[in-house]
Amino acid sequence: MDIPPLMRTLLSKWRLILLVTLAAIITISAALYGVWQLSRSRDFQLFGKIIPRIETTEKVIALTFDDGPTPAYTQLVLDLLREKGVTATFFLIGSDVDAHPEESRAIIAAGHEIGNHTYTHADMTLASEDFAADEITRTDVAIRNTGYTGDIHVRxxxxxKLIGLPLHLAKHDRATITWDIEPESWPEIASDPAKIAAHVIEKARPGSIVNLHVMYASRETTRQALPAMIDGLRAAGYRFITVSELMALATAGQ
Ligand SMILES: [Zn+2]
Structure with missing residues:
Protein backbone atom coordinates (compact mmCIF):
# COMPACT_ATOMS: atom_id res chain seq x y z
CA MET A 1 0.00 0.00 0.00
CA ASP A 2 1.23 3.43 -0.87
CA ILE A 3 1.49 5.96 1.97
CA PRO A 4 0.81 9.52 0.80
CA PRO A 5 3.82 11.84 1.23
CA LEU A 6 2.06 14.05 3.81
CA MET A 7 1.20 11.00 5.90
CA ARG A 8 4.80 9.79 5.68
CA THR A 9 6.12 13.13 6.96
CA LEU A 10 3.69 13.10 9.86
CA LEU A 11 4.61 9.51 10.74
CA SER A 12 8.33 10.20 10.77
CA LYS A 13 7.73 13.32 12.86
CA TRP A 14 5.78 11.29 15.43
CA ARG A 15 8.48 8.63 15.41
CA LEU A 16 11.07 11.30 16.17
CA ILE A 17 8.97 12.77 18.99
CA LEU A 18 8.51 9.28 20.43
CA LEU A 19 12.25 8.55 20.27
CA VAL A 20 13.18 11.87 21.86
CA THR A 21 10.59 11.33 24.61
CA LEU A 22 11.88 7.82 25.29
CA ALA A 23 15.46 9.06 25.40
CA ALA A 24 14.44 11.82 27.82
CA ILE A 25 12.60 9.35 30.08
CA ILE A 26 15.61 7.01 30.10
CA THR A 27 18.04 9.85 30.83
CA ILE A 28 15.88 11.29 33.63
CA SER A 29 15.36 7.82 35.13
CA ALA A 30 19.09 7.11 35.05
CA ALA A 31 19.81 10.48 36.67
CA LEU A 32 17.17 9.90 39.37
CA TYR A 33 18.55 6.41 40.01
CA GLY A 34 22.03 7.90 40.34
CA VAL A 35 20.80 10.52 42.80
CA TRP A 36 18.91 7.83 44.75
CA GLN A 37 22.06 5.67 44.95
CA LEU A 38 24.10 8.70 46.01
CA SER A 39 21.53 9.66 48.65
CA ARG A 40 21.73 6.24 50.35
CA SER A 41 25.47 5.71 50.02
CA ARG A 42 27.21 4.49 53.18
CA ASP A 43 30.62 5.85 52.17
CA PHE A 44 30.16 8.90 49.92
CA GLN A 45 28.44 12.26 50.29
CA LEU A 46 28.76 15.61 48.57
CA PHE A 47 29.96 17.69 51.55
CA GLY A 48 31.84 16.97 54.77
CA LYS A 49 32.98 13.71 56.24
CA ILE A 50 31.18 10.36 56.11
CA ILE A 51 32.44 7.46 58.21
CA PRO A 52 31.33 3.87 57.47
CA ARG A 53 34.36 2.46 59.38
CA ILE A 54 37.84 3.63 60.26
CA GLU A 55 41.24 2.42 59.10
CA THR A 56 43.12 0.75 61.91
CA THR A 57 45.14 -2.37 62.52
CA GLU A 58 43.64 -2.75 66.00
CA LYS A 59 40.91 -5.35 66.33
CA VAL A 60 38.22 -2.98 67.52
CA ILE A 61 34.59 -2.81 66.45
CA ALA A 62 31.63 -0.57 67.27
CA LEU A 63 28.16 -2.04 67.77
CA THR A 64 25.56 0.65 67.01
CA PHE A 65 21.83 0.51 67.70
CA ASP A 66 19.44 2.76 65.80
CA ASP A 67 16.06 4.15 66.91
CA GLY A 68 14.20 4.46 70.18
CA PRO A 69 14.62 4.35 73.06
CA THR A 70 11.50 2.26 73.63
CA PRO A 71 10.21 1.26 77.08
CA ALA A 72 9.64 -2.30 75.88
CA TYR A 73 13.22 -3.23 75.00
CA THR A 74 15.74 -0.73 76.38
CA GLN A 75 16.33 -2.46 79.73
CA LEU A 76 16.48 -5.89 78.15
CA VAL A 77 19.20 -4.76 75.73
CA LEU A 78 21.10 -2.94 78.50
CA ASP A 79 21.02 -6.07 80.68
CA LEU A 80 22.33 -8.15 77.82
CA LEU A 81 25.18 -5.73 77.09
CA ARG A 82 26.06 -5.52 80.79
CA GLU A 83 26.21 -9.32 81.08
CA LYS A 84 28.59 -9.40 78.13
CA GLY A 85 30.60 -6.36 79.27
CA VAL A 86 30.02 -4.50 76.00
CA THR A 87 29.91 -0.72 75.53
CA ALA A 88 27.91 0.35 72.47
CA THR A 89 26.57 3.44 70.72
CA PHE A 90 22.83 4.19 70.56
CA PHE A 91 21.64 6.50 67.78
CA LEU A 92 18.41 7.74 69.35
CA ILE A 93 15.43 9.53 67.80
CA GLY A 94 15.00 12.96 69.44
CA SER A 95 11.22 12.66 69.85
CA ASP A 96 11.68 9.24 71.50
CA VAL A 97 14.29 10.70 73.87
CA ASP A 98 11.78 13.38 74.89
CA ALA A 99 9.00 10.77 75.20
CA HIS A 100 11.13 8.30 77.19
CA PRO A 101 13.66 10.20 79.31
CA GLU A 102 13.96 7.34 81.84
CA GLU A 103 15.10 4.90 79.17
CA SER A 104 17.47 7.51 77.74
CA ARG A 105 19.04 8.10 81.15
CA ALA A 106 19.35 4.35 81.73
CA ILE A 107 21.41 4.01 78.53
CA ILE A 108 23.68 6.87 79.65
CA ALA A 109 23.97 5.50 83.21
CA ALA A 110 25.11 2.16 81.77
CA GLY A 111 28.05 3.97 80.16
CA HIS A 112 26.98 3.78 76.52
CA GLU A 113 27.41 6.51 73.93
CA ILE A 114 24.40 8.43 72.60
CA GLY A 115 24.14 9.54 68.98
CA ASN A 116 21.70 11.79 67.11
CA HIS A 117 19.31 10.00 64.70
CA THR A 118 17.22 13.13 63.88
CA TYR A 119 14.12 14.30 65.78
CA THR A 120 11.36 12.74 63.66
CA HIS A 121 13.28 9.93 61.90
CA ALA A 122 12.74 11.82 58.66
CA ASP A 123 14.13 10.78 55.30
CA MET A 124 16.71 13.55 54.86
CA THR A 125 17.24 13.13 51.10
CA LEU A 126 15.33 16.27 50.15
CA ALA A 127 15.86 18.10 53.44
CA SER A 128 16.80 21.76 53.19
CA GLU A 129 19.69 22.98 55.31
CA ASP A 130 17.20 24.68 57.66
CA PHE A 131 15.10 21.54 58.05
CA ALA A 132 18.25 19.48 58.71
CA ALA A 133 19.48 22.02 61.25
CA ASP A 134 16.13 21.87 63.05
CA GLU A 135 16.06 18.04 63.16
CA ILE A 136 19.62 17.83 64.43
CA THR A 137 19.48 20.69 66.93
CA ARG A 138 16.20 19.59 68.53
CA THR A 139 17.68 16.12 69.00
CA ASP A 140 20.90 17.52 70.50
CA VAL A 141 18.76 19.50 72.95
CA ALA A 142 16.68 16.42 73.84
CA ILE A 143 19.86 14.40 74.45
CA ARG A 144 21.49 17.17 76.53
CA ASN A 145 18.27 17.49 78.58
CA THR A 146 18.88 13.95 79.85
CA GLY A 147 22.20 15.08 81.31
CA TYR A 148 24.41 13.47 78.66
CA THR A 149 27.75 15.27 78.36
CA GLY A 150 29.63 13.14 75.81
CA ASP A 151 30.19 13.85 72.13
CA ILE A 152 27.06 13.49 70.01
CA HIS A 153 27.63 12.04 66.55
CA VAL A 154 25.00 12.02 63.82
CA ARG A 155 23.49 9.20 61.79
CA LYS A 161 21.07 12.49 52.89
CA LEU A 162 21.94 14.57 49.87
CA ILE A 163 22.61 18.28 50.24
CA GLY A 164 20.92 19.95 53.24
CA LEU A 165 22.10 17.58 55.96
CA PRO A 166 25.73 17.15 54.79
CA LEU A 167 25.97 20.95 54.35
CA HIS A 168 24.66 21.61 57.86
CA LEU A 169 26.97 18.99 59.41
CA ALA A 170 30.02 20.16 57.45
CA LYS A 171 29.47 23.74 58.67
CA HIS A 172 29.48 22.45 62.25
CA ASP A 173 32.46 20.18 61.71
CA ARG A 174 30.41 17.05 62.37
CA ALA A 175 30.69 13.81 60.42
CA THR A 176 27.92 11.57 59.10
CA ILE A 177 28.31 8.20 60.80
CA THR A 178 27.11 5.25 58.74
CA TRP A 179 28.28 1.62 58.90
CA ASP A 180 30.00 -1.11 56.91
CA ILE A 181 28.07 -4.10 58.30
CA GLU A 182 24.26 -4.35 58.10
CA PRO A 183 23.03 -7.92 58.65
CA GLU A 184 19.36 -6.89 58.69
CA SER A 185 19.42 -5.72 55.08
CA TRP A 186 18.95 -9.25 53.75
CA PRO A 187 15.60 -10.86 54.73
CA GLU A 188 17.06 -14.38 54.69
CA ILE A 189 19.74 -13.31 57.19
CA ALA A 190 17.53 -10.97 59.25
CA SER A 191 15.04 -13.75 59.96
CA ASP A 192 17.59 -16.04 61.64
CA PRO A 193 19.61 -15.08 64.77
CA ALA A 194 22.39 -17.56 63.94
CA LYS A 195 22.75 -16.09 60.45
CA ILE A 196 22.81 -12.51 61.78
CA ALA A 197 25.61 -13.40 64.21
CA ALA A 198 27.54 -15.35 61.57
CA HIS A 199 27.22 -12.52 59.02
CA VAL A 200 28.62 -9.93 61.44
CA ILE A 201 31.47 -12.20 62.56
CA GLU A 202 32.36 -12.99 58.94
CA LYS A 203 32.25 -9.36 57.74
CA ALA A 204 34.03 -7.83 60.74
CA ARG A 205 37.23 -5.92 60.00
CA PRO A 206 39.34 -3.82 62.35
CA GLY A 207 37.48 -0.50 62.72
CA SER A 208 34.11 -1.80 61.52
CA ILE A 209 30.78 -0.23 62.49
CA VAL A 210 27.82 -2.62 62.81
CA ASN A 211 24.29 -1.31 62.23
CA LEU A 212 21.60 -3.06 64.29
CA HIS A 213 18.02 -2.40 65.42
CA VAL A 214 16.86 -3.76 68.77
CA MET A 215 14.17 -1.34 69.94
CA TYR A 216 11.11 -2.79 68.20
CA ALA A 217 9.14 -6.02 68.63
CA SER A 218 9.88 -6.92 65.01
CA ARG A 219 13.63 -7.18 65.78
CA GLU A 220 13.46 -10.20 68.07
CA THR A 221 15.94 -12.07 65.86
CA THR A 222 18.52 -9.27 66.20
CA ARG A 223 18.18 -9.28 70.01
CA GLN A 224 18.55 -13.06 70.02
CA ALA A 225 21.63 -12.80 67.81
CA LEU A 226 23.54 -10.50 70.18
CA PRO A 227 25.08 -13.05 72.60
CA ALA A 228 26.48 -15.27 69.84
CA MET A 229 27.58 -12.21 67.84
CA ILE A 230 29.46 -10.75 70.81
CA ASP A 231 31.01 -14.09 71.80
CA GLY A 232 32.06 -14.80 68.21
CA LEU A 233 33.65 -11.38 67.72
CA ARG A 234 35.52 -11.74 71.03
CA ALA A 235 36.72 -15.20 70.04
CA ALA A 236 38.06 -13.61 66.83
CA GLY A 237 40.01 -11.13 68.97
CA TYR A 238 37.72 -8.07 68.76
CA ARG A 239 37.27 -5.45 71.46
CA PHE A 240 34.08 -3.38 71.61
CA ILE A 241 34.42 0.40 71.58
CA THR A 242 32.14 3.38 70.97
CA VAL A 243 31.97 5.46 67.81
CA SER A 244 33.85 8.30 69.58
CA GLU A 245 36.62 5.92 70.61
CA LEU A 246 36.78 4.62 67.07
CA MET A 247 37.07 8.16 65.69
CA ALA A 248 39.80 9.01 68.22
CA LEU A 249 41.74 5.98 66.97
CA ALA A 250 41.37 7.21 63.38
CA THR A 251 42.62 10.67 64.36
CA ALA A 252 45.53 9.22 66.31
CA GLY A 253 46.54 7.17 63.29
CA GLN A 254 46.62 10.14 60.89
ZN1 LIG B 1 16.50 4.54 62.19
Missing amino acids: PPYSK
Whole structure:
Protein backbone atom coordinates (compact mmCIF):
# COMPACT_ATOMS: atom_id res chain seq x y z
CA MET A 1 0.00 0.00 0.00
CA ASP A 2 1.23 3.43 -0.87
CA ILE A 3 1.49 5.96 1.97
CA PRO A 4 0.81 9.52 0.80
CA PRO A 5 3.82 11.84 1.23
CA LEU A 6 2.06 14.05 3.81
CA MET A 7 1.20 11.00 5.90
CA ARG A 8 4.80 9.79 5.68
CA THR A 9 6.12 13.13 6.96
CA LEU A 10 3.69 13.10 9.86
CA LEU A 11 4.61 9.51 10.74
CA SER A 12 8.33 10.20 10.77
CA LYS A 13 7.73 13.32 12.86
CA TRP A 14 5.78 11.29 15.43
CA ARG A 15 8.48 8.63 15.41
CA LEU A 16 11.07 11.30 16.17
CA ILE A 17 8.97 12.77 18.99
CA LEU A 18 8.51 9.28 20.43
CA LEU A 19 12.25 8.55 20.27
CA VAL A 20 13.18 11.87 21.86
CA THR A 21 10.59 11.33 24.61
CA LEU A 22 11.88 7.82 25.29
CA ALA A 23 15.46 9.06 25.40
CA ALA A 24 14.44 11.82 27.82
CA ILE A 25 12.60 9.35 30.08
CA ILE A 26 15.61 7.01 30.10
CA THR A 27 18.04 9.85 30.83
CA ILE A 28 15.88 11.29 33.63
CA SER A 29 15.36 7.82 35.13
CA ALA A 30 19.09 7.11 35.05
CA ALA A 31 19.81 10.48 36.67
CA LEU A 32 17.17 9.90 39.37
CA TYR A 33 18.55 6.41 40.01
CA GLY A 34 22.03 7.90 40.34
CA VAL A 35 20.80 10.52 42.80
CA TRP A 36 18.91 7.83 44.75
CA GLN A 37 22.06 5.67 44.95
CA LEU A 38 24.10 8.70 46.01
CA SER A 39 21.53 9.66 48.65
CA ARG A 40 21.73 6.24 50.35
CA SER A 41 25.47 5.71 50.02
CA ARG A 42 27.21 4.49 53.18
CA ASP A 43 30.62 5.85 52.17
CA PHE A 44 30.16 8.90 49.92
CA GLN A 45 28.44 12.26 50.29
CA LEU A 46 28.76 15.61 48.57
CA PHE A 47 29.96 17.69 51.55
CA GLY A 48 31.84 16.97 54.77
CA LYS A 49 32.98 13.71 56.24
CA ILE A 50 31.18 10.36 56.11
CA ILE A 51 32.44 7.46 58.21
CA PRO A 52 31.33 3.87 57.47
CA ARG A 53 34.36 2.46 59.38
CA ILE A 54 37.84 3.63 60.26
CA GLU A 55 41.24 2.42 59.10
CA THR A 56 43.12 0.75 61.91
CA THR A 57 45.14 -2.37 62.52
CA GLU A 58 43.64 -2.75 66.00
CA LYS A 59 40.91 -5.35 66.33
CA VAL A 60 38.22 -2.98 67.52
CA ILE A 61 34.59 -2.81 66.45
CA ALA A 62 31.63 -0.57 67.27
CA LEU A 63 28.16 -2.04 67.77
CA THR A 64 25.56 0.65 67.01
CA PHE A 65 21.83 0.51 67.70
CA ASP A 66 19.44 2.76 65.80
CA ASP A 67 16.06 4.15 66.91
CA GLY A 68 14.20 4.46 70.18
CA PRO A 69 14.62 4.35 73.06
CA THR A 70 11.50 2.26 73.63
CA PRO A 71 10.21 1.26 77.08
CA ALA A 72 9.64 -2.30 75.88
CA TYR A 73 13.22 -3.23 75.00
CA THR A 74 15.74 -0.73 76.38
CA GLN A 75 16.33 -2.46 79.73
CA LEU A 76 16.48 -5.89 78.15
CA VAL A 77 19.20 -4.76 75.73
CA LEU A 78 21.10 -2.94 78.50
CA ASP A 79 21.02 -6.07 80.68
CA LEU A 80 22.33 -8.15 77.82
CA LEU A 81 25.18 -5.73 77.09
CA ARG A 82 26.06 -5.52 80.79
CA GLU A 83 26.21 -9.32 81.08
CA LYS A 84 28.59 -9.40 78.13
CA GLY A 85 30.60 -6.36 79.27
CA VAL A 86 30.02 -4.50 76.00
CA THR A 87 29.91 -0.72 75.53
CA ALA A 88 27.91 0.35 72.47
CA THR A 89 26.57 3.44 70.72
CA PHE A 90 22.83 4.19 70.56
CA PHE A 91 21.64 6.50 67.78
CA LEU A 92 18.41 7.74 69.35
CA ILE A 93 15.43 9.53 67.80
CA GLY A 94 15.00 12.96 69.44
CA SER A 95 11.22 12.66 69.85
CA ASP A 96 11.68 9.24 71.50
CA VAL A 97 14.29 10.70 73.87
CA ASP A 98 11.78 13.38 74.89
CA ALA A 99 9.00 10.77 75.20
CA HIS A 100 11.13 8.30 77.19
CA PRO A 101 13.66 10.20 79.31
CA GLU A 102 13.96 7.34 81.84
CA GLU A 103 15.10 4.90 79.17
CA SER A 104 17.47 7.51 77.74
CA ARG A 105 19.04 8.10 81.15
CA ALA A 106 19.35 4.35 81.73
CA ILE A 107 21.41 4.01 78.53
CA ILE A 108 23.68 6.87 79.65
CA ALA A 109 23.97 5.50 83.21
CA ALA A 110 25.11 2.16 81.77
CA GLY A 111 28.05 3.97 80.16
CA HIS A 112 26.98 3.78 76.52
CA GLU A 113 27.41 6.51 73.93
CA ILE A 114 24.40 8.43 72.60
CA GLY A 115 24.14 9.54 68.98
CA ASN A 116 21.70 11.79 67.11
CA HIS A 117 19.31 10.00 64.70
CA THR A 118 17.22 13.13 63.88
CA TYR A 119 14.12 14.30 65.78
CA THR A 120 11.36 12.74 63.66
CA HIS A 121 13.28 9.93 61.90
CA ALA A 122 12.74 11.82 58.66
CA ASP A 123 14.13 10.78 55.30
CA MET A 124 16.71 13.55 54.86
CA THR A 125 17.24 13.13 51.10
CA LEU A 126 15.33 16.27 50.15
CA ALA A 127 15.86 18.10 53.44
CA SER A 128 16.80 21.76 53.19
CA GLU A 129 19.69 22.98 55.31
CA ASP A 130 17.20 24.68 57.66
CA PHE A 131 15.10 21.54 58.05
CA ALA A 132 18.25 19.48 58.71
CA ALA A 133 19.48 22.02 61.25
CA ASP A 134 16.13 21.87 63.05
CA GLU A 135 16.06 18.04 63.16
CA ILE A 136 19.62 17.83 64.43
CA THR A 137 19.48 20.69 66.93
CA ARG A 138 16.20 19.59 68.53
CA THR A 139 17.68 16.12 69.00
CA ASP A 140 20.90 17.52 70.50
CA VAL A 141 18.76 19.50 72.95
CA ALA A 142 16.68 16.42 73.84
CA ILE A 143 19.86 14.40 74.45
CA ARG A 144 21.49 17.17 76.53
CA ASN A 145 18.27 17.49 78.58
CA THR A 146 18.88 13.95 79.85
CA GLY A 147 22.20 15.08 81.31
CA TYR A 148 24.41 13.47 78.66
CA THR A 149 27.75 15.27 78.36
CA GLY A 150 29.63 13.14 75.81
CA ASP A 151 30.19 13.85 72.13
CA ILE A 152 27.06 13.49 70.01
CA HIS A 153 27.63 12.04 66.55
CA VAL A 154 25.00 12.02 63.82
CA ARG A 155 23.49 9.20 61.79
CA PRO A 156 20.67 10.02 59.33
CA PRO A 157 17.80 7.50 59.14
CA TYR A 158 18.36 4.88 56.40
CA SER A 159 21.71 6.62 55.74
CA LYS A 160 19.69 9.03 53.55
CA LYS A 161 21.07 12.49 52.89
CA LEU A 162 21.94 14.57 49.87
CA ILE A 163 22.61 18.28 50.24
CA GLY A 164 20.92 19.95 53.24
CA LEU A 165 22.10 17.58 55.96
CA PRO A 166 25.73 17.15 54.79
CA LEU A 167 25.97 20.95 54.35
CA HIS A 168 24.66 21.61 57.86
CA LEU A 169 26.97 18.99 59.41
CA ALA A 170 30.02 20.16 57.45
CA LYS A 171 29.47 23.74 58.67
CA HIS A 172 29.48 22.45 62.25
CA ASP A 173 32.46 20.18 61.71
CA ARG A 174 30.41 17.05 62.37
CA ALA A 175 30.69 13.81 60.42
CA THR A 176 27.92 11.57 59.10
CA ILE A 177 28.31 8.20 60.80
CA THR A 178 27.11 5.25 58.74
CA TRP A 179 28.28 1.62 58.90
CA ASP A 180 30.00 -1.11 56.91
CA ILE A 181 28.07 -4.10 58.30
CA GLU A 182 24.26 -4.35 58.10
CA PRO A 183 23.03 -7.92 58.65
CA GLU A 184 19.36 -6.89 58.69
CA SER A 185 19.42 -5.72 55.08
CA TRP A 186 18.95 -9.25 53.75
CA PRO A 187 15.60 -10.86 54.73
CA GLU A 188 17.06 -14.38 54.69
CA ILE A 189 19.74 -13.31 57.19
CA ALA A 190 17.53 -10.97 59.25
CA SER A 191 15.04 -13.75 59.96
CA ASP A 192 17.59 -16.04 61.64
CA PRO A 193 19.61 -15.08 64.77
CA ALA A 194 22.39 -17.56 63.94
CA LYS A 195 22.75 -16.09 60.45
CA ILE A 196 22.81 -12.51 61.78
CA ALA A 197 25.61 -13.40 64.21
CA ALA A 198 27.54 -15.35 61.57
CA HIS A 199 27.22 -12.52 59.02
CA VAL A 200 28.62 -9.93 61.44
CA ILE A 201 31.47 -12.20 62.56
CA GLU A 202 32.36 -12.99 58.94
CA LYS A 203 32.25 -9.36 57.74
CA ALA A 204 34.03 -7.83 60.74
CA ARG A 205 37.23 -5.92 60.00
CA PRO A 206 39.34 -3.82 62.35
CA GLY A 207 37.48 -0.50 62.72
CA SER A 208 34.11 -1.80 61.52
CA ILE A 209 30.78 -0.23 62.49
CA VAL A 210 27.82 -2.62 62.81
CA ASN A 211 24.29 -1.31 62.23
CA LEU A 212 21.60 -3.06 64.29
CA HIS A 213 18.02 -2.40 65.42
CA VAL A 214 16.86 -3.76 68.77
CA MET A 215 14.17 -1.34 69.94
CA TYR A 216 11.11 -2.79 68.20
CA ALA A 217 9.14 -6.02 68.63
CA SER A 218 9.88 -6.92 65.01
CA ARG A 219 13.63 -7.18 65.78
CA GLU A 220 13.46 -10.20 68.07
CA THR A 221 15.94 -12.07 65.86
CA THR A 222 18.52 -9.27 66.20
CA ARG A 223 18.18 -9.28 70.01
CA GLN A 224 18.55 -13.06 70.02
CA ALA A 225 21.63 -12.80 67.81
CA LEU A 226 23.54 -10.50 70.18
CA PRO A 227 25.08 -13.05 72.60
CA ALA A 228 26.48 -15.27 69.84
CA MET A 229 27.58 -12.21 67.84
CA ILE A 230 29.46 -10.75 70.81
CA ASP A 231 31.01 -14.09 71.80
CA GLY A 232 32.06 -14.80 68.21
CA LEU A 233 33.65 -11.38 67.72
CA ARG A 234 35.52 -11.74 71.03
CA ALA A 235 36.72 -15.20 70.04
CA ALA A 236 38.06 -13.61 66.83
CA GLY A 237 40.01 -11.13 68.97
CA TYR A 238 37.72 -8.07 68.76
CA ARG A 239 37.27 -5.45 71.46
CA PHE A 240 34.08 -3.38 71.61
CA ILE A 241 34.42 0.40 71.58
CA THR A 242 32.14 3.38 70.97
CA VAL A 243 31.97 5.46 67.81
CA SER A 244 33.85 8.30 69.58
CA GLU A 245 36.62 5.92 70.61
CA LEU A 246 36.78 4.62 67.07
CA MET A 247 37.07 8.16 65.69
CA ALA A 248 39.80 9.01 68.22
CA LEU A 249 41.74 5.98 66.97
CA ALA A 250 41.37 7.21 63.38
CA THR A 251 42.62 10.67 64.36
CA ALA A 252 45.53 9.22 66.31
CA GLY A 253 46.54 7.17 63.29
CA GLN A 254 46.62 10.14 60.89
ZN1 LIG B 1 16.50 4.54 62.19
